[in-house]
Amino acid sequence: MKRPKQARRDHALSWVLTGPVILLMGVFVLVPVLLVLVLALFDYNPFTQAFQFVGLRNFQRELPSHELWQATANTIEYTVITVPVTIGGGLVVALLIHGLSRGAGFWRSVYFLPVAATLTAMSVVWHFLFYPGSGLIDATVGHWFGLRNWLDSTTLALPAVAVVGSWAGMGSAVILFLAGLSAVPAHLHEAATLDGAGAWRRFWTVTWPALGPATVFTLVLAVRDALRVFDQIRVMTNGGPLNSSQTLSVLLWRRGIEFLDIGRSSVVNLVLLIILLGTTLIQLGIGRRWETAGTR
Template identity: 35%
Template sequence: MAKLGFSNSTWLAWGFLAPALLLLSIFVLGPIGYLIYLSFTTGSFTQSGTQWVGWSNYERAIASPEFWQVLGNTLYFSLGTIIPSIILPLILAALLEQAIALKSLLRTAYFLPAITSMVAVGLGWRWLFQTNGPVNALLEPLGITPIAWLGSSTWAMPILILLSIWKQLGFNLVVFLAGLQAIPQSRYEAAKLDGANGLQQFRHVTLPGLYPTLVFVIVTTAMFTLRSFEQVYVITEGGPLNSTNILVYYIYQEAFALFDIGYAAASATLLLLVALSLVTLQVQLTET
């Protein structure tokens, strides 16, 4: 059989890729393009249509104190979730890798939050931290007066962060465990021969070996925090005093409560740019 020429192979490859590219264009690229178009318009789908306004929506976002407060809330929420969601699973993965008894049971227990409905968990979390809920009932014998956890601009965001850490911990743990299994045991044996203790092995063997995994976990956890919506919607609805209103919930309010589609699209486009920046950063860091 004659070998296919370069041009024939290329056309064959494009033929196989065409269905996937078509679906990608319809369900991903098309909506993204329409989102960007809407960000330059004003009006809503319930009125007479939309009108082109250029960069007005972006200028409004940049000049809006509320937008900057939401952006600050999002940064606070993201950093508060990302850092513990990396450190805790990494330590747990290193410990579980050394454990023998109940390893499978513990892995399953840690991963259960990742497959649990955020809406169901959010309702349970709201019940736990209500003023007359179980958390305050446990603290009362210690002499601590009941705290309005979800009605306090100080405590409401940490409650959401705690829930998000709990939700993301299992997924990151499984990823770290997979990364640990990819590190050759010969590196640890060589480190032991050189007299390295457990902490030194973790620093000089485990962490360098987990570098690509760490980059992946950081980016995916950042994506998780940037697209977080359910916990805010179910537990706080952005309150109190807008202290837990993060970017995705803010976009939802502008689009479906106030029907300001153009401004919501502009805010969503800015969020998209942040997400694309994170993906680009991941690619660059993993290639180095």
């Protein structure tokens, strides 16, 4: 049992070690959230610096708007398209690379390139690939399946952007899954092999349960990046045509930067924040249940 003096010293040391982190969290997380909440209650002009308290008027104007609900639906649709591809594709590629006896380092570098590349610059390249008529996508997929003019179509613009998002997110997923695979104890695979388990059964009984933490972490990052997607949409479609690819982040940018409506943009920001926090808490809850089930 610790002496009172030693306990006080340990308590003081814990505050010394965690104090900077708590301070930074307050400055860069809590203060911006409170600022957004305050701005949502005011009519603010950034040029004249004039504040006018309007109460809930910004909420009353923004929440019923069709543009907000369409942007929310587009954001959810984009997430539903990209996250399964990112997680599933990243896992498959990671398993293939992990199983290589030669050239694994080369393929790790190849799939890390989307992570290292600037997404805005790569979106410009993808924009030319989807360019109507002369782009590679129209010349191949468009020629084979009749799916042309993706970026000018109200039904294909968002999937086109989702292709870029899935491609960019898969690189991070591969790296995270490879880290998780390297932590799987080799003796468990050897024991399963001695018991007569095939490759598929070894994956479900040994590899997949051990990848639980890596999968949850990758899922949280993939959903977060999908919900706040902005760069590729801004470059490739600018939210069009007819707002068919406009997400909450793009709507937030338009409200706050193009129209300088800081109050309504703050409301959009709060909606996006609530969705991000809600999905993150759900995923963390699933992750805890997964870990609990795996330890039984």
